[in-house]
Amino acid sequence: MTTWNDSDLMKVGVAEELDLESERADGTLRAPVTMWVVRAVYHIYVRSVKGVDGPWNRGTQSRHQGRIEAGGVRAEVAFHQADPGEYADVDAAYREKYGRYTSIVEHVLTDRARNSTLRLEPR
Template identity: 35%
Template sequence: MTPWTPSTLAALRDTFSLYLAAGPAGPDTPEVEVGMVLADGDLYVRPQRGTTSQWYRAAVSHGIGHVRVAGEAVAVRFEPAGPEVRAAVDAAYRIKYGELASFAVSTPSRLATLRITPA
């Protein structure tokens, strides 16, 4: 695994959301804007509709894709996160998004937590 660059980490900390695309890169690969958080040094995303979300299913199915934040595109890997990180991710969403965090701390969203790492 390649670590996040310092500039990408700063962008992830300071930006409200990122753009995510699941699957091999290409002109027809759709991107979706999602909220994200850093927890214990790792990047996490959660779909509002949980495991029924189309982009979530694509990310799990492909396991690869890219994210774009602050104009920088990074090839990434997606992996389902285990229950051991849910509390830390919940807290990170509440700190970052305040009252808006309800989209990410519902039971369906919590069950669909994805960890994103640079490819």
């Protein structure tokens, strides 16, 4: 497993949003999708409000890799399904970072969204 360097971890973690391009089976990139991104401990995470059946989340499953851009960082990444043991830290990170959007943040804290939690690791 490759880890983020401190600078990129900080920049991506504080970015308001992240653009994610997942790789298709043929290696080409899908159109970027803009989403919220959080840092919990030493990892970067994203979630789909629509859960594992959300279109962009399904797109990450063909090759489990792609590219992200956030906070001035552009990186090739691998998508790893987060372990349920990570969910509490990710929930807390979403609440802390996006809590000012009270009526919206709750959508990324549902069981459906939690089950789609992806940990992004540089490759």
